[in-house]
Amino acid sequence: MAKKFRSKKAVERGTNVVVYVVLTIISIVWLFPFFYLILQSLRAEPGAVTPYFWPKQWTFDNYIKLFTDTSTYNFPRWYGTTILIALVVTVIQTFIVLITSYALSRLRFKMRKPLMNLMLILGMFPGFMSMTAIYFLLKLIGLTQEMGIVGLILVYTASSCMGYYICKGFFDTIPKSLDEAARIDGASRHTVFIKIILPLSKPIIIYTILTAFMAPWGDYMFASLMAFGDQKYFNVAVGLKYMLQRETIYQYFTRFCAASVIVSIPITALFFWLQKYYVEGVTGGSVKG
Amino acid sequence: MTQPVSELDYLKMSAWQKFCYKFVSFFKKIPMGFLNFFKVTIPALAIKFWLDVKQCFVNVGKAAKYGDWKTRTSFVLMGFSQLARKQFLRGFTYLIFELLFVLYLGLFGWKYLAMFGTLGEHTRGEFLNPVTGIYEYTEGDNSLLILLYGLLTILFIFAFAYAWYQNIKSAYSTQLVEEAKQPLATAKEDMRSFVNEQYHKTLLTVPLVGLSIFTIFPIIFMIFVAFTNYDMAHMPPASLFTWVGFENFIAVLGGGIATSSSFAYTFGRILLWTVVWAFFATFTNYILGMIVAILINKKGIRFKKLWRTILIMTIAVPQFVSLLLMSQMFADEGIINILLKQWGIIDSHIPFLTDGNWAKATIIIVNIWIGIPYTMLICTGILMNIPEDLYESARMDGAGPVKAYMKITLPYMLHVTTPYLISQFIGNLNNFNVIYLLTAGAPLSLNLANGAGETDLLITWLYKLTMDKQSYGIASVISILMFIITAIVSLIVYNRSGSVKNEEDFM
Numbered sequence: 001m002a003k004k005f006r007s008k009k010a011v012e013r014g015t016n017v018v019v020y021v022v023l024t025i026i027s028i029v030w031l032f033p034f035f036y037l038i039l040q041s042l043r044a045e046p047g048a049v050t051p052y053f054w055p056k057q058w059t060f061d062n063y064i065k066l067f068t069d070t071s072t073y074n075f076p077r078w079y080g081t082t083i084l085i086a087l088v089v090t091v092i093q094t095f096i097v098l099i100t101s102y103a104l105s106r107l108r109f110k111m112r113k114p115l116m117n118l119m120l121i122l123g124m125f126p127g128f129m130s131m132t133a134i135y136f137l138l139k140l141i142g143l144t145q146e147m148g149i150v151g152l153i154l155v156y157t158a159s160s161c162m163g164y165y166i167c168k169g170f171f172d173t174i175p176k177s178l179d180e181a182a183r184i185d186g187a188s189r190h191t192v193f194i195k196i197i198l199p200l201s202k203p204i205i206i207y208t209i210l211t212a213f214m215a216p217w218g219d220y221m222f223a224s225l226m227a228f229g230d231q232k233y234f235n236v237a238v239g240l241k242y243m244l245q246r247e248t249i250y251q252y253f254t255r256f257c258a259a260s261v262i263v264s265i266p267i268t269a270l271f272f273w274l275q276k277y278y279v280e281g282v283t284g285g286s287v288k289g
Numbered sequence: 290m291t292q293p294v295s296e297l298d299y300l301k302m303s304a305w306q307k308f309c310y311k312f313v314s315f316f317k318k319i320p321m322g323f324l325n326f327f328k329v330t331i332p333a334l335a336i337k338f339w340l341d342v343k344q345c346f347v348n349v350g351k352a353a354k355y356g357d358w359k360t361r362t363s364f365v366l367m368g369f370s371q372l373a374r375k376q377f378l379r380g381f382t383y384l385i386f387e388l389l390f391v392l393y394l395g396l397f398g399w400k401y402l403a404m405f406g407t408l409g410e411h412t413r414g415e416f417l418n419p420v421t422g423i424y425e426y427t428e429g430d431n432s433l434l435i436l437l438y439g440l441l442t443i444l445f446i447f448a449f450a451y452a453w454y455q456n457i458k459s460a461y462s463t464q465l466v467e468e469a470k471q472p473l474a475t476a477k478e479d480m481r482s483f484v485n486e487q488y489h490k491t492l493l494t495v496p497l498v499g500l501s502i503f504t505i506f507p508i509i510f511m512i513f514v515a516f517t518n519y520d521m522a523h524m525p526p527a528s529l530f531t532w533v534g535f536e537n538f539i540a541v542l543g544g545g546i547a548t549s550s551s552f553a554y555t556f557g558r559i560l561l562w563t564v565v566w567a568f569f570a571t572f573t574n575y576i577l578g579m580i581v582a583i584l585i586n587k588k589g590i591r592f593k594k595l596w597r598t599i600l601i602m603t604i605a606v607p608q609f610v611s612l613l614l615m616s617q618m619f620a621d622e623g624i625i626n627i628l629l630k631q632w633g634i635i636d637s638h639i640p641f642l643t644d645g646n647w648a649k650a651t652i653i654i655v656n657i658w659i660g661i662p663y664t665m666l667i668c669t670g671i672l673m674n675i676p677e678d679l680y681e682s683a684r685m686d687g688a689g690p691v692k693a694y695m696k697i698t699l700p701y702m703l704h705v706t707t708p709y710l711i712s713q714f715i716g717n718l719n720n721f722n723v724i725y726l727l728t729a730g731a732p733l734s735l736n737l738a739n740g741a742g743e744t745d746l747l748i749t750w751l752y753k754l755t756m757d758k759q760s761y762g763i764a765s766v767i768s769i770l771m772f773i774i775t776a777i778v779s780l781i782v783y784n785r786s787g788s789v790k791n792e793e794d795f796m
């Protein structure tokens with residue numbers, strides 16, 4: 001009996017070793033690109049690629065030149081544009097998502113179900129389809145290129161009420177008896193929302209803020225359409241892809257890597273700081289749908 | 290399996306037969322589902338709509354018949370009834386709305402509406418001014434503006450009709466309240482109702498205005514564009530475009546010359562790859578992500594947090610950075626090829642992104658790299674909810690880990706995460722970033738029309754058609770077809786997931 005027990009333990013240890021090996025390999029594969037990115041951003045030799053892995057000379061020039069030499073590619077400007085857009089979008093989008101979710105979760109009115117169905121259907125149209133029409137609309141009002149920031153903010157936020165699912169799912173879990181007790185005490189719907197629901201919703205508010213802030217950084221499709229080829233009005237995603245075009249990649253690849261690191265650091269830091277809320281939101285949302 | 294199987298027969302089947310039975314009956318349900326949709330859902334909606342419209346006319350008729358002179362004046366002068374009964378807030382709101390609408394229509398809307406049928410007839414003229422020696426232009430019609438403003442005007446007319454109807458209804462009901470000698474709602478009470486009974490209006494106005502202008506209106510606009518010949522050769526303001534009926538649909542769906550590089554062929558090829566891609570992208574991520582989550586959560590494995598953090602790096606770093614970097618790493622002269630050569634695994638470089646089939650495989654693999662962490666996160670939480678004693682009893686019965694996974698973990702996960710899978714699948718059908726930033730649709734192929742490449746999805750092809758070729762008409766047709774595909778997929782799966790939820794097959 002004792003022998004059998006031990007052998008079972010040995011098997012257990014054996015599988016654990018296998019699992020550790022697999023996890024280590026996975027970790028290496030997952031970290032390799034980031035490691036390569038940092039190495040390349042510190043490389044002094046020019047060229048899109050070197051036939052060896054470790055740089056022969058190390059330098060910080062790529063980072064410095066990114067901000068000093070803006071004649072060809074104006075990275076600081078792209079960066080500023082993107083941060084500005086992300087901040088404004090975060091504020092507006094959080095506001096819109098919260099009020100939409102509250103209305104659809106707590107209030108009962110005739111158009112509630114049809115409205116939710118409408119948004120479901122609208123979500124099935126490819127986002128880019130409406131984009132051309134929006135572009136013409138904004139061009140008529142003069143909100144592209146120079147005013148592209150305003151245009152992009154409008155585009156990102158205007159339809160953000162369609163992303164109410166996760167937030168509504170959270171509101172649905174807050175007991176209704178809380179509302180009713182406050183209503184009996186004479187509080188208006190508005191007071192209930194501000195004074196009772198919102199203070200209980202910190203996790204979902206942070207989740208909304210986090211996702212709203214991260215989205216504009218990765219958008220290529222809309223941002224490139226708005227700028228319409230003028231690199232002054234690019235955001236970082238469009239700009240960095242532009243850096244890699246065939247004519248300049250030889251000279252600019254290392255600088256592209258440096259720019260990527262600079263773009264990634266604040267977002268990565270923010271993400272890890274608020275990771276807990278992100279995980280909660282994603283997990284909750286995927287189950288309830 | 291033509292006859293529905295009785296419950297007893299079903300229970301007698303082996304697992305494999307059950308699976309086959311479910312599989313077949315699922316596909317057999319699809320045509321029925323469609324038929325039901327057309328036979329039941331649409332008539333039901335139509336009847337409901339018809340009843341609503343009838344009710345509107347009944348209400349208006351009642352107001353015309355029994356209304357006093359104040360109510361009847363409201364038919365022409367919106368808000369008059371309310372104003373005459375000292376409900377100034379409501380009255381003025383209606384009146385101002387009517388004034389604005391009349392001004393808009395008179396000064397602006399009607400001339401675009403009048404040209405809506407033809408989308409303009411006068412091309413812009415160009416002549417050399419003999420005095421200055423500069424080309425000058427005579428004013429022509431701008432089809433784009435006509436279409437845009439014409440549609441806007443039509444929508445405003447609908448909105449006005451709705452407001453007018455509300456105005457009549459409200460006018461008549463205030464009259465009734467007055468006749469019953471009841472106090473009328475004051476402006477203060479009206480305002481207060483906006484934080485109570487009508488709070489939904491207060492909250493939803495801004496989101497819905499945004500939605501209407503930036504999603505609904507553009508979609509309607511593009512649906513209309515699908516029926517025009519708006520492309521590079523018909524580009525306002527230099528020239529006009531006009532209605533062409535279903536020509537674009539025919540071009541995309543197979544009419545015309547069926548050469549190998551026709552639109553229809555290209556569309557078919559790209560559609561096939563889009564579906565294949567979405568299928569593989571969704572399920573490889575799902576299965577592999579779940580396995581990674583199981584590995585990390587395995588009892589006796591330490592540093593759980595460390596493994597998780599390493600994987601989450603891919604979510605934290607902006608996706609476009611990783612994608613652009615990957616596109617360089619997998620290039621013909623990229624670091625992956627260099628390292629593989631140095632280690633002596635290959636002699637000549639692998640065309641990761643320059644050969645059609647290799648590129649497709651590479652894209653799916655890179656997508657696994659990007660997608661696994663998300664699935665891992667989602668699965669981690671749910672896996673912990675599976676009761677441990679299920680596994681315990683499975684082990685007692687002599688089930689190995691693989692069997693336990695197939696019999697317990699996978700069914701449970703599928704059961705819980707169906708909505709997530711649907712949204713992932715639809716998201717992947719429209720996954721612009723992964724394809725465009727990695728390959729931009731390349732490698733190009735001579736077999737495909739209009740600049741489409743081997744790895745183009747419908748959405749990236751759409752982007753190219755719009756940005757580079759400016760074939761707006763065709764692009765709109767493709768958008769509509771994409772919508773139909775997405776809608777069908779979600780309809781089927783939503784119906785299916787409903788049945789899944791009712792089946793408590795395990796536990």
